[in-house]
Amino acid sequence: MSAIADTCALCPRLCRHVCPVAVGTGLESATPTAILTEVMISNRSKGEHQLAAQAVDLCTRCGHCEDFCGVDQPVVALLDDARTRLQDSPPAWTPPRVQGHAPTVAIICGAVDWSEALSEHTGQEFAILKTHDHLGEAHRIRTDTRDEVIALLARTLQGRTAISSCATCTEALAAADITVETIEAVSQQMPRLPTWRTCHCAPGPSVDTIVRCCGARAPLTLQQPELARAMSAEILRRLDGQAIYVPNTRCAEHLQDAGVQAVGPADSIPNMED
Amino acid sequence: MDLNALRQSGIYVTDSTLHLSAYRRDLWPRDTLQLLTQGERPDLPAAVASPTSAEQVAACIEWAVREGVQVVPYGAGSGVCGGARGRAGSLIIDLKRLNRIRHIDPNNRTVWIEAGILGQHLEDQLAQIGWMTAHSPSSIACSTAGGYIAARSAGQFSSRYGVFDDMTLAARAETPTGRLHCGQWTPPDQEDLLPILTGSEGGLGVVTDLLVRLQPQPETRWLRGFAFESTEAALDAMRALMQANLWPSVLRLYDPVDTKIGGKTKASDAKSGGGIFGWLKATASKNPALQKHLLSLPLAMPGLLNRIGRSLGNEVLLIVGFEGPLAVVNSTIQDAAPLLQHGRDLGPEPGEQWFAHRHDVSYKLAPVFIAGAFADTMEVAATWDRLGDLYESVRGALSKHTAVMAHFSHAYREGCSIYFSFAGRGTLKNYDATWRCALQAARDAGGTVTHHHGVGVLKAAAAAKEAGAALRVWTEIKRELDPDGLMNPGRPFPEDAQPDNSCTLPAPTGGPVFDLNGTNLLARIDPEADPMVIQSALHEQGYSLRYLPDRPYGAWIDKLERGSMEVWQSPLFGLQARFDDGAVARIFPAPRSAAGPDLRWSLNRRAKTEWMDVPIRPHGDEITVSAHHPNLDQRDVRPVWRTEEIWGFSKGQRTLAENCFLPSDDGSPPSIKPLVKT
Numbered sequence: 001m002s003a004i005a006d007t008c009a010l011c012p013r014l015c016r017h018v019c020p021v022a023v024g025t026g027l028e029s030a031t032p033t034a035i036l037t038e039v040m041i042s043n044r045s046k047g048e049h050q051l052a053a054q055a056v057d058l059c060t061r062c063g064h065c066e067d068f069c070g071v072d073q074p075v076v077a078l079l080d081d082a083r084t085r086l087q088d089s090p091p092a093w094t095p096p097r098v099q100g101h102a103p104t105v106a107i108i109c110g111a112v113d114w115s116e117a118l119s120e121h122t123g124q125e126f127a128i129l130k131t132h133d134h135l136g137e138a139h140r141i142r143t144d145t146r147d148e149v150i151a152l153l154a155r156t157l158q159g160r161t162a163i164s165s166c167a168t169c170t171e172a173l174a175a176a177d178i179t180v181e182t183i184e185a186v187s188q189q190m191p192r193l194p195t196w197r198t199c200h201c202a203p204g205p206s207v208d209t210i211v212r213c214c215g216a217r218a219p220l221t222l223q224q225p226e227l228a229r230a231m232s233a234e235i236l237r238r239l240d241g242q243a244i245y246v247p248n249t250r251c252a253e254h255l256q257d258a259g260v261q262a263v264g265p266a267d268s269i270p271n272m273e274d
Numbered sequence: 275m276d277l278n279a280l281r282q283s284g285i286y287v288t289d290s291t292l293h294l295s296a297y298r299r300d301l302w303p304r305d306t307l308q309l310l311t312q313g314e315r316p317d318l319p320a321a322v323a324s325p326t327s328a329e330q331v332a333a334c335i336e337w338a339v340r341e342g343v344q345v346v347p348y349g350a351g352s353g354v355c356g357g358a359r360g361r362a363g364s365l366i367i368d369l370k371r372l373n374r375i376r377h378i379d380p381n382n383r384t385v386w387i388e389a390g391i392l393g394q395h396l397e398d399q400l401a402q403i404g405w406m407t408a409h410s411p412s413s414i415a416c417s418t419a420g421g422y423i424a425a426r427s428a429g430q431f432s433s434r435y436g437v438f439d440d441m442t443l444a445a446r447a448e449t450p451t452g453r454l455h456c457g458q459w460t461p462p463d464q465e466d467l468l469p470i471l472t473g474s475e476g477g478l479g480v481v482t483d484l485l486v487r488l489q490p491q492p493e494t495r496w497l498r499g500f501a502f503e504s505t506e507a508a509l510d511a512m513r514a515l516m517q518a519n520l521w522p523s524v525l526r527l528y529d530p531v532d533t534k535i536g537g538k539t540k541a542s543d544a545k546s547g548g549g550i551f552g553w554l555k556a557t558a559s560k561n562p563a564l565q566k567h568l569l570s571l572p573l574a575m576p577g578l579l580n581r582i583g584r585s586l587g588n589e590v591l592l593i594v595g596f597e598g599p600l601a602v603v604n605s606t607i608q609d610a611a612p613l614l615q616h617g618r619d620l621g622p623e624p625g626e627q628w629f630a631h632r633h634d635v636s637y638k639l640a641p642v643f644i645a646g647a648f649a650d651t652m653e654v655a656a657t658w659d660r661l662g663d664l665y666e667s668v669r670g671a672l673s674k675h676t677a678v679m680a681h682f683s684h685a686y687r688e689g690c691s692i693y694f695s696f697a698g699r700g701t702l703k704n705y706d707a708t709w710r711c712a713l714q715a716a717r718d719a720g721g722t723v724t725h726h727h728g729v730g731v732l733k734a735a736a737a738a739k740e741a742g743a744a745l746r747v748w749t750e751i752k753r754e755l756d757p758d759g760l761m762n763p764g765r766p767f768p769e770d771a772q773p774d775n776s777c778t779l780p781a782p783t784g785g786p787v788f789d790l791n792g793t794n795l796l797a798r799i800d801p802e803a804d805p806m807v808i809q810s811a812l813h814e815q816g817y818s819l820r821y822l823p824d825r826p827y828g829a830w831i832d833k834l835e836r837g838s839m840e841v842w843q844s845p846l847f848g849l850q851a852r853f854d855d856g857a858v859a860r861i862f863p864a865p866r867s868a869a870g871p872d873l874r875w876s877l878n879r880r881a882k883t884e885w886m887d888v889p890i891r892p893h894g895d896e897i898t899v900s901a902h903h904p905n906l907d908q909r910d911v912r913p914v915w916r917t918e919e920i921w922g923f924s925k926g927q928r929t930l931a932e933n934c935f936l937p938s939d940d941g942s943p944p945s946i947k948p949l950v951k952t
Contacts, residue, residue: 010640012301012352013416014633017394026324026370026390027288028351029296038295045313054292070637210395230286234371237326 005043005078007071008036015065015075020199020213021058021220024231030058032065032075039082053086057223061141062199062213083219084143093136093149095156100127104181105157107164107173109134110249114165114183114266121187121270126163129156134250135172137218150175165249165265167198168217183265184247191268193245196235196255211235214246216254232258275341277321283333286324286371294318297348297366302356302732303639303650304705310643311700317362319346326371328482332448335480338365339450344760347476349418350392354651355730357425357475357765367480369420375399376483383488383909384443389420389481401491408435408489408523411726412633420481425728426473426868430632433516433685434523434597436841437726437866439472441487443837447471449479449755458485458837465879468836469872470751475728476762478755487841490910492597496607497524497625500592500617505529506662507616508592509682509690513658514613515594516687517795518926520606521842521912524595525685526628529665531583532679532695533591573647573699579677592617593625598910601933608929635695642697648705649697652712655864656721657689657794664721665692671715672696675708684725686865687889688794688847691725722867729766729870737869738771744851744859744873745773747880766870775857779850781884787811788885795820796847796863797890801828801883813893820889820914821845828883831875842912846888849874851881863887897923897931 013033016022021030028034035055042052056079065075098105106115106126115126136149154176164170165183173180184190199213215221215231236258243261245268246252252264266272281287288294298316299305308314320343325331338345344364351358360366369390376386378400385407387396393414400406410429411417421427423445428437435441444457445468455461456468471478502508508527515522573579594614596603642649652672656664665680672678676698684691694712698704713736716723723736738745748767752759763769782788786803790796790812797817799808805823812818821843823830831846839845848863859881861874877883891914898920899913911930913921923931 006644007640010306010643012413012636012639013350014636015415016350017392017415023370023392023395026368026373027293027296027322028348028368029293031296034296041309041313051292051295058292070634210398 004073005036005039005082008032008073008075008078009040011073014070015068018064018068018212020062020064020211021060021215021227021231024211024213024215024234025227027058027227029055030227032059035059036075036078039078042082042086049086052082054223056083056086057219058227060199060213060215060217060220062217064199064212080141080143080146083141087142089142089144090138093139093145093152095136095152096129096131098127098129098156098160100125102127103159104161104163105129107131107135107162107166107169109164109166109169110253110266112249112253112266114269114272117266117269117272118163118183118187124186127160129162131169134166134168134218137168137172138222140172140175141219154178167248168250182247183249183269187269189268189270191245191263193243193263196244196246196251196262198246198248198251211238214251214254216251221254228254229258232260236260275320275343280321280323280334280337283330283337285326285330285333287321289321291318293322294320294360294366297322297346297351297368298360300351300353300356300358300730302354302359302730303648304702304732305356305359306643307648307700307702307705311702316359319360319362319364319366322348322366322368324368324371328372328446328448328453331367331369331372331480331482332453334365334367335448335450338760339758342758342760344763345476345480346762347420347424347480349390349421349424350416352413352417353421353425353728353730355425355724355728355732357728357730357762358421359731361763369418369480369482372482378403378405378488380405380488384485385488386483386485387419388483389423390418393417393419393422400488404491405488406491407441407486409438409441409486410632412635414633419484419486423472423481423484424475425730426726426866426872427728428684428691428726428866428868430683431523431595431597433525433683434521434842435489437684439866439872440841440844442468442472442484443487444468444485445471445481446483447479447481450758450760451755454479454755458835465876466835467751467876469875470748471871473728473766473868473871475730475766475870477765477767478752479761492523492599492603494600494603495523495595495597495629496603497593497595497629498622499620499624500594500614501620502590502592502617504588505590505665508590509658509661511592511614511617512682512685512690513793515610516685518609518613519687519912519914519924520596520610520613520926520930522594522610522685523597524593524625524628525683526593527682528591529680529682530586530588530590531580532681533589534586535583535679573677573697576673576675576677576698580673583677583679591620591624593628595625595629599906602906602911602930605930605933606927608933609927613926643700646700647697648700649695650705650708651727652694652696652709652716653691653725653727654694654716654721654723655684655689655691655725655866656719657791657796657863657865659791659793660720661690661692664716664719667715667719668692668694668712668721671711672708674711675704684866686844688796688863689865691866692721720862722862722864722869724868725864725866726868728868731764733869734764734766734768735771738767739774740867740869741767741861741873742774742777742859743853743857744861744877745771746853746859747873747876748871749773750880751876773857775855777858777860778856779858779860781852782850787815790815790817790890792817794863795890796887798885798887799827801831801849801878801886802826812890816893817890818893820891827886827888828878831878831886840909840912844889846874846886848887849878849883850885851877851883853881858884891924895924897925897928899923899931
């Protein structure tokens, strides 16, 4: 992996303009090139690992750098690999308990529990899984603990369908081969607002094509919350008061915290206000 | 150092080593080499500030002056000469959060932008509404508008749209002594310092805002490759195209080595590679086990490698491109055809390949460094009559130490730039020796040492030599704006640089035209002479002044507002001026240079100008056409001159003059007639 990492470290930062952390914070240190420079130096030296261990967390793993790269560098995998090598392992992950026996499970990962409103709107009963760490996100960004989390998740939700409003959780569920539906699909409600395309939304028309990730995801939001907030503040500045629809609860909440008039998937469920 | 005082202004400031570490260097290959070979990086700065407004930039500078801290402005760090390299204990002002488009004026074709906007973001946003700046450097994804003006950047379409100097109409900067407005924003009672701010590399202040020309997105783009039997034949064609006022958007001539080894006539992409870096990479990748040796062996014997390259033949590839309104492009192509008749038409593929992959070259650097070598580029420029010597001289110097190839691009009516790509053994000793020889060779051959990469640390001493006694102008203005010398010290000129006052050449005699160069279409004139007298003298030799001012040239230039000229109009080239103590400053006529600021305008105001090199054109060459063409803008058509009623074209633009206009309201064709020779 080290020769491949060096290719990024020696590149003239050609992907910097698509990196949402580099653009949103303006910091040179957040460019994939700068991060992998620290990794390269760490790989080549015996003792200097501290900076690299911190630098690999200046990322939201959105993968835009990979999409843009002209030489197909696997940047996210390089950073996950470096994180695993350079940082201590976290304590083992315990999966959250599913409450209820309904075949469809509402994955509640944010501040608002939307399951009751959705149940009222659709007349369908849901089991609930509340997660405070987006289904082991911190474990899934490492190569040594990722598979175990996915396996535990698969066992926990075996045979059930999930409803998720968050791209981070959806990603984990999909990796565990769990069928996932979105709130929009179940409720058949979609607000009439311009859509802010976050990093893991399907491509489509958007209100801004420059900062495509709001900073809500790990590792950045866990390790550098101040910079994650700087990213949402930058989006607030760019939107200049415009209201938007964000098809991702986690991102919507992150942007709302910054003062953005953001409407998330849960907000469009009828009776949600009640 | 009280950083909290700075934070209290609402500015994001960090002194975390995690962040500071990334600001130690820009993309100067020497620093990369030092990191790889010795594990060393330049010193850490003390702090990084990320202002979001010009007022916050001013607060940063005010704080730095109060604390006695040196300031390094930082855009996106894509400079290849060390211009934005961090300094120990300095405050880095990172401008990337100063990134808004403030105002678009379609009528005047201008856009007001903040200096920290990335080039790609600017173009993406402008493209959505049908505009562009047309500034497209290969670093567009990783460079900022502020960097373009600081280091005098040139884009790949500069032959039509000019370099960033030409595109910039106004600038605002924060300096230790206050806010500076330049160009069209200059207050009526102040000297316009835009030329001196241009290329100052942060040495005077921090540029915060720019007013830049806009161009409409081209309706059509035409690209084609032509094979010529020799470099000289192709250069003749390039010169002819430029001097016929056809304004190609692309003129790129690959030298014989680049044509053959680079495979420019074949498909080339980032993964398979093209150019010297791609060729070395491809050679090595055929046998990964021997990768290091396959690279190091030829690079240990660059002379042999270069001889092999040259033995492959003299044929060269020229890529020609035109863009703009369909009617203009179609007509221009017909006008260009006779000038390209000595080239073998290779069809559109070479041009379209180049266009599709024009930013890919940067991907090819990493494998060269990984294999233990270094790769770098050098861009020089000269007038047409010195271009061949400049090419041979610099190529010869580089060949002693590295494998080298080149292309000619950024063409002007008066000359052209040469872009050398080279790779050599990855030692600092070899790197330094290569550059020492190449810079000296460029100077010896009468070229400028840098056309568009700026100066930085790498070329600071060479730029100071090139400025000669004119360095006094810089020193004087620097002292006024930055009295404590805190702004990016040592760039673009060394801190201890002294003006070379040894030149005491006598004033020329025999004016008003001292010299005339038909190859470069330049005349050396008396700046105090009546322009009509100069015109008469030129007519006798078959030429006319390209611009006929209403007062002597020296006084005209003194008052000329750069923005009043169109992007393709450059009224002044070289000049010689004498200071009161007799020292003579000479700025020779490279068509464009990035060797520090453009000192000519301020020099003309501060010393007695003895001659000026100004543009001329063949006399009696004109075709005039009625100017009533509601669907065409003269900025897209580019007549040689115009009045309210008439547009004047050169004979070389005949088809353009005849065909590109719509009939007038009564259906009659536009009137075309040769101008009566006077």
